[in-house]
Amino acid sequence: xxxxxxxxxxxxxxxxxxxxxxxxxxxxxxxxxxxxxxxxxxxxxxxxxxxxxxxxxxxxxxxxxxxxxxxxxxxxxxxxxxxxxxxxxxxxxxxxxxxxxxxxxxxxxxxxxxxxxxxxxxxxxxxxxxxxxxxxxxxxxxxxxxxxxxxxxxxxxxxxxxxxxxxxxxxxxxxxxxxxxxxxxxxxxxxxxxxxxxxxxxxxxxxxxxxxxxxxxxxxxxxxxxxxxxxxxxxxxxxxxxxxxxxxxxxxxxxxxxxxxxxxxxxxxxxxxxxxxxxxxxxxxxxxxxxxxxxxxxxxxxxxxxxxxxxxxxxxxxxxxxxxxxxxxxxxxxxxxxxxxxxxxxxxxxxxxxxxxxxxxxxxxxxxxxxxxxxxxxxxxxxxxxxxxxxxxxxxxxxxxxxxxxxxxxxxxxxxxxxxxxxxxxxxxxxxxxxxxxxxxxxxxxxxxxxxxxxxxxxxxxxxxxxxxxxxxxxxxxxxxxxxxxxxxxxxxxxxxxx
Numbered sequence: 001x002x003x004x005x006x007x008x009x010x011x012x013x014x015x016x017x018x019x020x021x022x023x024x025x026x027x028x029x030x031x032x033x034x035x036x037x038x039x040x041x042x043x044x045x046x047x048x049x050x051x052x053x054x055x056x057x058x059x060x061x062x063x064x065x066x067x068x069x070x071x072x073x074x075x076x077x078x079x080x081x082x083x084x085x086x087x088x089x090x091x092x093x094x095x096x097x098x099x100x101x102x103x104x105x106x107x108x109x110x111x112x113x114x115x116x117x118x119x120x121x122x123x124x125x126x127x128x129x130x131x132x133x134x135x136x137x138x139x140x141x142x143x144x145x146x147x148x149x150x151x152x153x154x155x156x157x158x159x160x161x162x163x164x165x166x167x168x169x170x171x172x173x174x175x176x177x178x179x180x181x182x183x184x185x186x187x188x189x190x191x192x193x194x195x196x197x198x199x200x201x202x203x204x205x206x207x208x209x210x211x212x213x214x215x216x217x218x219x220x221x222x223x224x225x226x227x228x229x230x231x232x233x234x235x236x237x238x239x240x241x242x243x244x245x246x247x248x249x250x251x252x253x254x255x256x257x258x259x260x261x262x263x264x265x266x267x268x269x270x271x272x273x274x275x276x277x278x279x280x281x282x283x284x285x286x287x288x289x290x291x292x293x294x295x296x297x298x299x300x301x302x303x304x305x306x307x308x309x310x311x312x313x314x315x316x317x318x319x320x321x322x323x324x325x326x327x328x329x330x331x332x333x334x335x336x337x338x339x340x341x342x343x344x345x346x347x348x349x350x351x352x353x354x355x356x357x358x359x360x361x362x363x364x365x366x367x368x369x370x371x372x373x374x375x376x377x378x379x380x381x382x383x384x385x386x387x388x389x390x391x392x393x394x395x396x397x398x399x400x401x402x403x404x405x406x407x408x409x410x411x412x413x414x415x416x417x418x419x420x421x422x423x424x425x426x427x428x429x430x431x432x433x434x435x436x437x438x439x440x441x442x443x444x445x446x447x448x449x450x451x452x453x454x455x456x457x458x459x460x461x462x463x464x465x466x467x468x469x470x471x472x473x474x475x476x477x478x479x480x481x482x483x484x485x486x487x488x489x490x491x492x493x494x495x496x497x498x499x
Contacts, residue, residue, distance in 0.1 A: 003020075003291075004019070004295075004359060005019055006018050006020060006023055006356075008076045008117075008121065010113040010116065010354075011074065013452070020287075020291060020349060021284050022284065024344050024345055025282050026120060026123055027344065027348045027351070028272060028344070029123055031268035034085075034268060036168050037083070037163070037167070040163065040167040040192060041057075041162075042192070051226065054261075055221055055225045055254055056199075057083040057086070057087050058251075060081070060084050060087075060158055061084045061087040061091070062248065062250065065107060068114075069110060070443075071143070072110070072440055072441060072442045072443035074114040074115070075115065075116065075117065076116070076121055077136075079125060081162065082162070083162040083163070085122060086261070087250075087257070090260045091250055092117055092353060094350075094369055094370060095369060095425075097369075098112075099353065099426065099427065100244075101250055104244035104245055105207075105244075105246075109440075110436040111432060111434045111435045111453070112353040113354040113435055113453060115353060131165055132164075136160075141160065156199070157200050162192060163192055163193070164193065196218065198216070198217055199218055199221050201215070201248075207247065209233065209234050210248070211231075222254065226254050231248075233246045233248060260372070263416065265412070266412035267413055269413065287341065290342055290344075291345060294342045294346060294349075297337060297342050298360070298364050299363065299393070300386065300393065300418075301335065302365060303322035303365040304322055305364075305366075316358075318357075318358070318361045319424075320424075321366055321424055333419060334371060334418065335385065335389065335417060335418050336383050336416070336418070337418070338398045339399050343415050346418070350370075357430075357433070358434070366425075367420070367425045368418050368419070368420060369418075369419055370418060370419065371417045371419045372416050375414075379414050379415060435451060435454075435457075437459075438462065439451065440463040443463065444463045445465060446463060446464075447461075448460070
């Protein structure tokens with residue numbers, strides 16, 4: 001296969017392609033920043049991130065996704081605050097659940113193309129000393145000010161920052177006098193913004209909210225997310241009827257988010273320490289070699305993809321799953337990355353869900369998701385199965401450098417398993433999953449055209465002559481069994497506004 005590429009800006013007529021190896025190298029730089037931030041969350045008595053701090057950042061993440069949808073921008077346009085970036089990172093690792101989070105909660109105008117993680121933008125904010133995109137902050141503050149009557153009840157009233165500046169760095173006074181006098185011009189960094197005592201769980205335009213009241217103390221909301229306090233979403237019956245997950249619960253419980261984050265911290269430490277111990281680990285040439293191992297790793301769960309005839313030739317049909325009769329079944333239903341480098345490439349790829357979705361169908365005929373391994377021993381058994389299947393399928397030994405149980409990787413790193421979700425993962429046709437139902441850039445009114453989703457496939461978009469341009473037809477059906485991905489949707493087409 002050729003090079004694997006990803007993109008961050010979804011609007012450009014010709015999307016700038018970033019090679020996966022390059023993105024992985026930058027990914028390690030992002031991990032370093034995340035590791036420096038983790039100790040600056042509010043801590044509990046055991047030195048772990050406090051439950052309330054975790055619940056608060058998760059709630060901020062829910063609102064960041066709403067914010068993008070409201071303004072019609074992509075993360076590359078409006079990069080997230082740093083605490084939100086960490087939570088979103090954890091959610092993106094499951095393309096299956098992230099797609100359904102968008103679709104189940106009516107964020108359907110914009111697709112996975114418009115939700116790629118902006119690694120390069122985030123690093124630029126950090127390395128340039130800006131830390132924050134000011135235009136994004138102003139839009140956030142405008143949104144938080146609410147609109148119309150009773151504005152205080154229409155906005156979650158959240159600050160943009162948890163950390164107004166890098167919490168580990170002193171802030172430098174830009175004072176000419178202090179420079180000329182040679183005096184120390186540094187001051188302590190701005191402190192972490194404290195979590196508010198009350199959260200406003202708003203209900204607007206079909207958004208999930210809790211029955212009974214719209215103001216909850218942070219302690220009460222944390223108890224709700226821990227499952228120790230009853231809270232019922234106003235749309236709970238609809239969620240149950242359609243098999244949807246409530247927007248307020250990106251993970252079933254807060255403990256599930258904590259488990260994901262703890263595993264990622266172990267992975268970040270392993271990758272950073274491997275690079276520091278051996279600079280070749282994160283060199284482009286090494287990762288380019290490991291890309292071939294990554295392709296083979298995904299191939300362990302591959303089936304021959306279905307194809308369809310299009311005006312531009314035969315293409316992979318992402319709306320149907322492979323026949324169950326194609327090829328021998330693998331020896332196991334779950335395999336773990338054989339090396340840390342392969343895991344690095346797999347983690348990086350999933351941060352770009354649209355790019356990963358297409359590549360997964362092209363490579364494996366279906367979407368490959370992940371599942372956490374319950375224990376180190378379970379992961380070791382899965383590694384043995386991976387090595388046996390590798391030898392059986394490819395006729396050569398599995399790579400062994402930086403294997404998680406080989407004594408070369410730090411304690412706390414346990415790789416997740418690659419698995420195939422049951423049934424078809426999509427709630428709608430691939431064109432809409434990726435491109436959205438009506439992604440008008442910036443929700444511009446009187447703005448219409450077509451947007452290339454992938455490989456010459458377009459969707460039309462129409463900002464309309466009034467309203468907010470959300471448009472875009474039906475709900476795309478209910479997400480299919482083994483053979484298809486749901487209904488055809490209704491009414492108008494999708495499409496997004498490249499400029």
